[in-house]
Each structure stands twice: as structure tokens, then as C-alpha cells.
Amino acid sequence: MNDNAVDKTYVAPDERRVEQKKKDSLLHILMAGILFENPAFLLVLGTCPLLAITISAKDALFMGFAVIFVQVGSELFISILRKAIPDKVRIPAFITVIAGFVTIVQMLVSAYFPALNDTLGIYIPLIVVNCIVLARAEAFASKKPVLASVVDGLGMGTGFTVALVLMGSIREILGNGTFFGMHLPLFGTVIEPMMFFILPPGGFFVYGLCICFTQMVVRWFQKKSGKPISNAPVVGHCDTCGTCAGCDVSEGNKV
């Protein structure tokens, strides 16, 4: 009779090992970045560029490429150097590596895409302080092997790019009636483009709704499979954020 009372949350050691292996598999890491731990919509990192340059889908896409480059490059280097960097100075060391890659992007963009340099403006150098890059360096690349770190960088970068392009598309279509600069039918004649969406308040609004829907999708997946898919933390939680935000200084003082 006791069999019925067995704790459902208990996982046998063998199964646990399989589970752990599954979590470390490269595909799982990649998918975590793109959907289940989407940096923009679930971990809520890197909000500055997400709100500022999603006025058009094209700018958003290019910004995404820049972030992928910086993310993969810095995670690769930090993972290689993870044993050489002393623990006490790791944050300045990470920032230096990241700033190096950001400088490369800045120089490439200003050399080959001068027009883009004007529209993205200060948001390219600000990738340095983008929480995603630093938080992943701290939480992942400084602990895991090189290949896994590169895949994590790729997944997180892609997840962020998807979020950027999604928000950029929504705001450009509704606010301007165009998509990647192409004029859409119906807009301008039947539907009047709503200026609100390409203005700053529209950014906050669309971002709020996107987070809401992504959470609903992930919850639906979890309900269907019957167990939590990822150990995605509570939205806006300190652990995801590395050092950047002033998350709840009053409560935990987690500095």
C-alpha cells in the first residue's frame, strides 16, 4: 500500500544522471537560450537595446548580429581563460574581454555600414554593459567547457536576436505600416499606422505584452510535458543578472 505514497518528486540516481546529461547536451543548451530561458523575455536582461532600437526590424536584426558576435566571442575567450583568471578580479577581467569584442564590432560597423552606425548610435558601445553578455559570462562561461560556452553564447545571442526582431517587427508594422522597409498593403489606406508604437512609450508597452505571451507559451509547454523544462529562475531575479541591475537591494543586499 505504501507504493502509492511514494514521493513523486523523488528521482532515482540513474535517472538524475540522465537528466543532468540531457541538461548539458548542446541542443538543450541551444534551445534553452532561444526559448526556455530566453534572455530578453524570460530572464529580462539587456532591456536597453531591446526598447531603444526596435523601431524598425532591420535595425533590430543588425543589433542582434552584433550581440551574437560579442556574446559568442566573449564566452569563447572567457571559457578558455576561466582557469587563468583569479576569482577576485573576474568581473573587471570579463568586462575587459567584452569591451574588446565590442570595440571590434564598433570598428567593423563604422567601416562597412556607416549608415547603420548613425541609427544604432551609442547602443553599440553600450553592448559592454548589456546584462546578457556579462551575466552569461559569469553564470556559464566561467564554469563550463569551451564548446558548451560557445553554444550557450550562440543560443543566448540567437534568443536575444529573435526577441529583437519580433519586437522590431511588431512596432514597425503597427507604428509605421512597413516591414523591413517594405510597404505593406492595407496600411495607410484602410489601417492608419499608429505613431504610438514607434515612440518610446510603445516600446515599453510592446515589451510588456511580449513578456506576458512568452511566459504563457512556456507555461503551456511545462503543463503539457508535466514537469518544469528548465530551471528558469523567477523573472527579474538577481541570480540571472550578474552585477548589473539594482535588484532588490533593500531585501537581499545581494551585491
Place this chain on the structure above:
Amino acid sequence: MKELFIILFSAILVDNFVLSKFLGICSFLGVSKNLKTAMGMSGAVILVMLASTALTWPIQIFLLNPMHLAFLQTLVFILVIAALVQMIEMVMKKTMPPLYNALGIYLPLITTNCAVLGVAILNITKSYSFLDAMINALGGGLGYMLSLFLFSGVRSKVDKADVPAALKGLPITLIAASLVAVSFFGFKGLVENLFS
């Protein structure tokens, strides 16, 4: 004199760093839960913005530009700001304990606040003079304080409101932020007319 007022008021109201340039959103969402932490954080941000501008502007103009090293801007600025914040914290702890108790815990969080690096870079890209740059930094910091002050008030009401489950937490906070940002549109065109 007129130009300085225009820079100051457009940094505070029209081109508000948080609500129109989206700099420092992380901390804006993080510390706006109650008024006391919001004001502590803003005080620390104003201090660090002024100090970092006072340091990064001369570095760019007298060091990087003459040596044709302008491409190192990002790298140098972020390291200077990180070192500066660390130093302010140490000096403050030693010499001004009351101030340290009020602002100290926020200082380490500011290193990676994009508003601080943002104001340092903007001062250079807009080719401001030193005085302009300092006024812009002051305005940026005061604007940050104003938006946090307003938003923490709004948020204390929003957190108590009964909203649909899916919107609970961050989504409704962002939508509230959107409405606060709309209110700042009232200031558009104000500055030009005020001083003309």
C-alpha cells in the same frame, strides 16, 4: 548661459535618460519598488555620473584624441568608471560614513548601469565643452531621479491592483512605465519655447 539651461532641461524632461533614451532600465525596474531605495539609487547615480564625466571627458579630449586612440573609447571608459566607482566607495566609507550608509550599497551596482556609460559617450559624440558635459551629466542624473520618483509612486499602486494572472509582475509594470513615458511627451517643445 541660455545653452546650458537648454541642455539641462532637455536632459531632465524632454530627452529623459530612462523614459526616452532607455538607459538604465535594469535599475529603473529593479529599485523602483519603494521610494527610499529609488532615491538612494538616484543619489548614487547622480554622484557617479558627475564624477565619471569629470574624468572621462578630459581623458578623451587630452589623451585619446591627440594620440589617435579614439577607438579605445569604450574599453577605456568602462574601466575608468569601474575603477572610479570602487574608489568613491572606499573614500566615502572612510571619510563620510553617514553618506556611505545612505548611498554605499548602491555604488557597486552602478558600474554596469548603462546610463553612466551612456552619458560619458554621449558627451563625446555630441562634442560638448567641459561645462556642457557636466551640465548634461547633472541633467541626466536629475532626470533619472525624477522618473524613478514618479514611477515608484505609480508602481506602489500597480502592485496592489488586481490584474489578470498573465500580466502579473513585470508585464503590468512595463505597461505602467509606458503610461509614465507618455506623460513625458507633454514636455516636447517645452524647452525651445521656454528660453527663446
